[in-house]
Amino acid sequence: MLVVPLFGLIIVLYALPVINILWLGVSEPELGIQNYKLLFTKSSLVKILWTTIRVCLITTLCSVVIGYLIAYSMVHLVGREQNWMLTLVLISFWISVLVRAFSWLTLLGRNGLLNAALVSSGLSEEPINMIRNEFGVLIGMIHYMVPYAVLPLLANMQGIDHRIMDASRSLGAGSLQTFLKIYLPLTKPGVIASSLLVFIISLGFYVTPALLGGGRVLMVAEYVSVQILITVQWGLAAMLATLLLSGVFALLYIMSRFMKIGEIFGARP
């Protein structure tokens, strides 16, 4: 019974505003599904959605590969070294997204540190455009998402019994074979969990694409904000927000068919 007020709080503060958004999507500017029809008639919307999905997929792939390498080396270190690595991962985890975006601007800009070094050393004649484009957005997003990829993987890898690998080696399997046939399958839940986490968080990215994309990488979150604040087309914005939300739920549902979602995010069975 004690959870009833909490439940009420969630309904009032969370469910009602979300329902309101769903409602705006079919009631602004007039009742009907005209906003959803735009998805089929307005090619720009499809382009924005595709940009968002493409950027998020590449971010997810790279972050999880890098995160896997980091987590793998961390579980194979002991004591102090492991703590040091964890501290470094967490420090970058805590630095604000704005600070990180501006740091990349300073490092990778046309007159930034890296370009200055490349040009003065003669490795490149012209400064390379590393930011203010999709490549810059990807660098910023992957850098932001790596810690999110590391943490679920680390938790998963720490739970693996290392005697299994010893058993595999003693039965004659080489190191590569042991990794591919034993270790990798055992870390599958971790890989799925971190991919899911990274992808879902990436979908809502706003600041990084806005700053590092130079205005040319328009993702859904920024587009929604423009439609709410500047053009005041709330129906269109609500429709896209609804689409994003249902996309996330659909992903979680598909995953739940294959595994227990609660366990991925740390709930004990």
Added chain:
Amino acid sequence: MQDKMFFKDLAYTGAKDFKSGKMGRRDFLYLCALAGVATSSVIAGDAEAAANEIVLWNWGGDAVKCHTSAFGADFTKESGLPVKYDTTGPMQGKIKEMVNSGNVTADVADADAFDAIALGKSGHLEKIDYSVVDKKKVLKGFAWDYGVSIIFYGYAFMYDTKKFKSNPPSTWADFFNTKKYPGKRSLYKWANGALEGALMADGVSKDKVYPMDLDRAINKIKSIKSDTIFWGSGSEAQQMIVNGEVSMGMVWLNRAKAVEEDTNGRYRLNMNEAIAMPGAYLVPKGNPAGRANVMKFIASCQVAERQIEILRCHGMTPSNPEAFGMIPDDLKRFAVTSEENLSRVLLNDPIWWAENIGPALNKYLEAIG
């Protein structure tokens, strides 16, 4: 922080309800205590204190300092009403939301003229009272039913004097000519000014820019798209130039002086064909201080000397013709309404923008993405 804002909002509406008799005294006192505001005035028996002030909704940063030195301090001296600030930026969507929610916490917003026209039409604003606010103290054509221009801001481009020493660019046609003037460009990300610049570059004369031929403007923008980066805030525009990312960059005029100083004069402002944007002071419907008070405030911002102070402090150009002749010599070059500039700038048409901002902005975003 969020909580404090929330309670402050509550107290403001509470004061209104208390005044109109919808809320009991005890509830209001309780609310004030929660919010930590105005308790002293409540004890003194002045329960309306929370509502008896002018809240100016602006964009933060230097605006607070400059609005105080130019407008706020003098108004408080004259009327006894304190001027407070909401610095969250009165974007059209936010103003609409505030009025729709019935919880209006701002009295006057330092917004765009096209916002005043669009929101006036949709019934979200109070009418400007021209028996208090003086139409003669506004450049002709820039006082509307639901908003009045106090200042102009504007868009213009700056160029690298080192790169283009012998033949400096002076028109939008030069800006869009990347063959004759090689190098990167920067434009505003949300279409304003960029579309006008593109049309002038394409050979449209200043008086024919409005109503805008969107497709023509977009095509021109596309022609330099691969050489152009886009900025969303004034500081970003400034940074792109100061960091040497572009050889010509569009800026908000109020930033131009700082950029020239930051680059030791390497980048110079070109005022020819600059686009003058009328800002508008507008009043959200049902503002807490009441219509009479806020009209007095707006009228007090029309005083020529005060408008010169806002130019000096914030780089915003006066809209009161009396002030045009008073612009100090060192600022004349940066002011859209100074004698030397007024005839060569393009005056933005907020009525066109109010009607077309949705399609114009979305087409533009589609083109640059």
